[in-house]
Structure formats: structure tokens, C-alpha cells
Amino acid sequence: MTSPIQKNLVEKNAGYASHFTKGDLALPPAKHYLILTCMDARIDPAAAFGIDLGDAHVIRNAGASARDGQRSIIISEQLLGTKEIILIKHTGCGMLTFSNEDAHGLVKKNLGPSAAVEIATLDFLPFSNLEDAVREDIAYLRKSATVPEDVVISGWIYEVETGKVRQVV
């Protein structure tokens, strides 16, 4: 059975594909950078951050966590040649609204003991201060031996209220 969400995907994609002209782009990002941002529904990275198709890797997870993105960042840089990281967290992030304890409690309550056991050691990586979280993630990237020293790194905040980015570090 097709859900309304799946139907929307199929219909909108048919429209997209009917005008698609960029079938010959190369696998490695043409502008050799990656953007790491949040999964938040209010962010459209291509439009808001000016990424043309084929130009950059876009990694997205809850909170734009650099730690969570480590595997993808290494693959982006070591296997596909990116040389710059743009980290963008955002105002109103869900990660500001709960603690690890809250999340583990919710999983146990909603999903039961087997789910709680499955993720017993999982760090949900919430944070309590947005700008500090940007600084900490940038520090993590700069300290990690897996990110070469010549990789350019900057940290930003996107305002979901205004559509504007501002640089933090």
C-alpha cells in the first residue's frame, strides 16, 4: 500500500526528473567542501546555504553533531577529496530541549525494555547552549587526528526565524 507521503514523493519526483539535466556530474564534490547541519525540517541547505547540485557533501543529523558525523566526514575527505568543513547549527534546535536522561527515559517508557537495552550506551548528544555547542564541535574537529590540519573549518548558526546565517567561529 502506498502512503500519502510515498505518493507525494513519486509525484513530485516525476516533475523533478522531467526537467532534470544534470545527469553527468562527477562523484567527488566539485567545490571540495562539506556542510554539516541539522536534520531540522526548517532548513533547506541547498537554498539557504547556496549549494549548487554537485558542489558539496551535505551531512545532516540531529543537532549537526560533528562527533556523530565523524564516519561521513572521514569518507568525504579521505575518499572523495573535500578540504573544507562548514558546520551550521541553528536557533530553536530540538537538542536544546532535553537531556540524555530524558531521552533514555522516553525510549524505555514508549518502546519498552528491549529498546532501552538496545541503546543503553547511546549518547543522544543534546546540548544546553547553542553557541557553546558550535564552539565545542569545532574544537572536537580541530583536535581529532582524523581531520588534517590544512582542512578549513568554520562554525555558524542559522536563524530559523529570519533565514540568516551568522559566523560563530
Added chain:
Amino acid sequence: MTSPIQKNLVEKNAGYASHFTKGDLALPPAKHYLILTCMDARIDPAAAFGIDLGDAHVIRNAGASARDGQRSIIISEQLLGTKEIILIKHTGCGMLTFSNEDAHGLVKKNLGPSAAVEIATLDFLPFSNLEDAVREDIAYLRKSATVPEDVVISGWIYEVETGKVRQVV
């Protein structure tokens, strides 16, 4: 010092923000679903998959790995109310081109022994068959106690050559 990539971000974002009218969207995705896809530079999820701003979480990592996305998926569902998962891998994925051994070897060669030690236990999650990888990730999601049984799950492949999606499972 501002890099050309950072300059592009600032300039393109100023244009985006100058026409921005969606500053009052709610934090939870309005259409209660999440898309999990690859970080690949040739994918523009909003355009190709028909996502309007505010409608869906978008999780992206190397290879669209469900396992790698687990933390974000739990947060999306348990804290922000999403009820459907659309998993989309794609043709020409970089994850089809190397093995775990290759990646670990490359890290050691390019970044040295301290980087190799830092990620000694990291699984890069490559795969050798695209459709099988979609099926395996869907099976992983269906099996995980952290994904409720009433969550609708489907698996797709996006063709970077044509801009088209097709359903696998």
C-alpha cells in the same frame, strides 16, 4: 580570513534571507516523516523528493546508513513525532567503491597512526550491492526495537543519472 566557500555562503544566504517568509514554522515536522538519504553532492532532497520547508526531517550520511542514523531517527520519532521513514540510497554511491580495510588503510597512510588508533573500531559501513543494501537497512529498521511497529517504512533508489526515484521495498 574568509575562504571563497565561506564568502559564497554569506552572499547566497543574504539573497535567501532577503526573500525569507517562513520564520514561524513549528519545530516538529508538519508532515510527520523523515527522509534518510546519502550526503552525496548530486542529491538535492527538497527538490528531488518534493519536501516543502517544515515538512520533514532530512538525515544524511555517507551511504544513507540506517545504523549510522539511529540516534537521529529515535530523536525524530520519540521527541518530534515523526511516524514514517523514507530511506533513499542512490546509484553511483561512493560506498560501493571501497572496503572497510581500504578505508582504514587510507586513514593510516594519509593521517598517521594516531588517527588510525582514534578510529580503530569504526565501521565505515560500505556495501557491495545497492539494492541489497537498501533491503538490509530496511530489515535493520524493522527489526530494531527502537522503531515502533506502526512506523511506515519504505526503501528507494535515486538515480543520479536521471533524477528519478524507484521503490525497492
